[in-house]
Amino acid sequence: MADAQARQRGGKAENGSASTESGLRHEVDGEIATITLDRPEKRNAQTFATWSELARIGENLPEQVRVVVVKGEGPSFSAGIDLRMFTPEGVPGQGSFGSVAKSEGATFEQRIRQAQAGFLWLRRPEIVSIAAVQGHAIGAGFQLALACDLRIVADDVSFCMKEPALGLVPDLTGTKPLVELVGLAKAIDICLTARTVHADEAMRIGLAEKVVAGGDLEQAVQDKIAELLATNRDAAAATKRLLQGAQGRSLEEQSVAEGVEQAARIKALFG
Ligand code: CAA
Numbered sequence: 001m002a003d004a005q006a007r008q009r010g011g012k013a014e015n016g017s018a019s020t021e022s023g024l025r026h027e028v029d030g031e032i033a034t035i036t037l038d039r040p041e042k043r044n045a046q047t048f049a050t051w052s053e054l055a056r057i058g059e060n061l062p063e064q065v066r067v068v069v070v071k072g073e074g075p076s077f078s079a080g081i082d083l084r085m086f087t088p089e090g091v092p093g094q095g096s097f098g099s100v101a102k103s104e105g106a107t108f109e110q111r112i113r114q115a116q117a118g119f120l121w122l123r124r125p126e127i128v129s130i131a132a133v134q135g136h137a138i139g140a141g142f143q144l145a146l147a148c149d150l151r152i153v154a155d156d157v158s159f160c161m162k163e164p165a166l167g168l169v170p171d172l173t174g175t176k177p178l179v180e181l182v183g184l185a186k187a188i189d190i191c192l193t194a195r196t197v198h199a200d201e202a203m204r205i206g207l208a209e210k211v212v213a214g215g216d217l218e219q220a221v222q223d224k225i226a227e228l229l230a231t232n233r234d235a236a237a238a239t240k241r242l243l244q245g246a247q248g249r250s251l252e253e254q255s256v257a258e259g260v261e262q263a264a265r266i267k268a269l270f271g
Contacts, residue, residue, distance in 0.1 A: 016028060018038065019049070019053055021047075021049040021053075021093065021094075022047070022049040022050045022052065022053035022054075023037060023038055023039035023042075023044065023045075023046070023047070023049070023050055024036065024037060024038060024050055024053045024054065024057075025038045026057050028061075028062055028065060030064065031064055031065055031066040031067060031229060032065065032066070032067050032068075032069065032225060033057075033061060033062075033065045033067070033068045033069070034068075034069045034071065035054070035057060035068065035069065035070045035071070036071055036072070036073055037050075037070075037071070037072040037073060037077070037078050037144075038073045039073075040072075040073040040074025040075070040076075041074075042079070042082070043074070043075070043076040043078065043079035043135075043136060044072045044073065044074065044076060044077065044078040044079065044141070045078065045079050045080065045081065045082035045083065046078060046080065046081055046082060046140045046141070046144070047081075047082045047085065047091050047094055048085075048091070048094045048095075048100075048111075048115065049091075049093075049094055050118070051114070051115040051116075051117075051118040051119075051172075052114070052115075052118065053118070054118030054119065055114070055117040055118040055121070058117070058118065058120075058121030058122070058124075059121075061121075061127070065127060066126070066127060066128065066228070066229060066233060066236070067127065067128050067129075067130065067225050067228055067229065068122060068127050068128075068129040068130070068148075069129075069130050069132060069221055069225070070122070070129060070130070070131045070132070070144060070145075070147075070148055071131070071132040071133075071221075072132075072133070072134070072135075072141075074135075075134070075135045075136075076134070076135035076136040076137075076141070077131070077132075077133040077134055077135055077136065077137040077141050077144075077145065077157075078136070078137060078138070078140065078141025078144060079136055079138050079139075079141060080138040080139025080140040080141045080142070080162060081139055081140045084096070085097050086166075112171055115172060116171070116172060116173050119143065119144065119147035119172055119173040120147070120173055122147045122148050122149070123147070123149065123244070125237045125238075125240040125241040125244065126237045128149050128150065128228050128236070128240070129147070129148040129149045129150070130148055130149070130150045130151075130152060130221055130224060130225070131144065131145040131147075131148035131150070131151045131152070132152055132153075132217055132218070132220075132221045133145050133151055133152070133153045133154065133157050133159075133208075134153070134154035134156060134157060134214055134217055135154070135156055135157065135158070136158055136160070137157065137158070137159045137160070138158075138159075138160045138162050139160070139161065139162045139163055139166075139170070140172050142159045142160060142161050142170075142174060143161075143170055143172040143173060143174030144172070145159070146173070146174040146177040146178055146181075147172075147173055147174070147177070149240075150209050150224065151202075151207060151208045151209060152208070152209055152210045152212070152217065152220050152221055152224060153199055153202060153203075153208040153210070153211050153212075153217075154199070154211070154212060154213065154214040154217045155199045155211055155212065155213055155214065156199070156214055157198065157199045157202060157208070157211075158196045158197070158198055159190075159196065159197040159202060159207060160194060160195070160196045160197070161174070161178070161190055161191045161194060162194050163191075163194075164191055164192055164194055165194035170191065175187070175191075178190070178191070180247070181205075181206045181207055182205045182206055182207060186205055199211045209224075210224075234265070234268060235265060238261040238264065238265060239261075241261065242254070242257055242258060242261055245257060
């Protein structure tokens with residue numbers, strides 16, 4: 001309880017953790033949280049535990065955090081779902097898709113909703129999430145990159161939505177951002193062929209904000225963080241709310257929403 005209160009105050013109660021089971025570690029440094037997929041020897045493959053831990057990080061994110069960086073250790077951002085989950089044995093301690101589908105208790109759809117919670121919080125208006133992507137971003141790895149607001153990528157990046165090739169659908173919140181970023185036709189092309197999208201195409205079709213040489217990825221992310229933190233925190237959150245709502249509103253409705261947000265800003269700034 002004391003820890004939770006300290007987190008709410010932006011205290012130092014939780015400034016980092018690492019979990020072997022989830023393959024994740026995360027640190028909070030002032031306004032910046034960094035989540036690292038940290039199982040490079042397995043190309044940062046993801047399990048149920050990865051998604052639970054992602055959700056837990058989101059639930060406990062200190063209030064002062066404005067930027068969340070998601071990155072992967074080693075040559076690949078993430079090779080997607082841990083393929084052991086498709087085997088009868090599954091992942092030790094976590095079971096397999098087969099055992100979850102047959103288990104009593106939570107339905108399979110509920111388990112998927114729980115997994116999706118690890119991705120959805122990355123769109124909160126109060127933060128900007130940045131995926132720093134090098135090498136392979138396959139399946140769940142591609143979707144984790146899509147869950148972030150921005151993608152800064154290395155020139156060796158290769159995105160692949162492999163699920164349809166495996167008889168599955170992308171279900172970790174990736175389909176909507178993909179369509180919004182690249183359009184329906186291109187999203188159909190990318191998903192239904194399970195082809196690879198390399199850096200030049202990613203940049204051209206709007207999947208990536210910036211492409212840099214692999215060695216420059218970390219600096220490029222730091223530069224973007226500095227730009228983002230230079231703006232007013234509350235204005236940034238209000239503007240993100242407006243931008244996120246824009247596609248679902250008519251021009252007239254969006255204009256009204258702009259007025260509402262601006263009135264709140266003026267009141268906060270000038271009383
Ligand atoms: N799950 C479990 N282990 C994986 C893995 C995965 N997804 N991807 C790689 N690994 C392991 C390999 O088995 C290998 O382990 P060992 O050293 O013990 O043999 C190790 O990581 C290194 O792998 P590679 O030698 O293959 O590394 P590479 O750099 O030559 O190739 C790669 C990298 C192209 C990503 C290749 O490993 C690969 O194709 N991996 C599988 C990708 C895949 O099919 N993912 C599923 C996507 S679909 C999805 O994610 C579904 C969903 O959400 C429902």
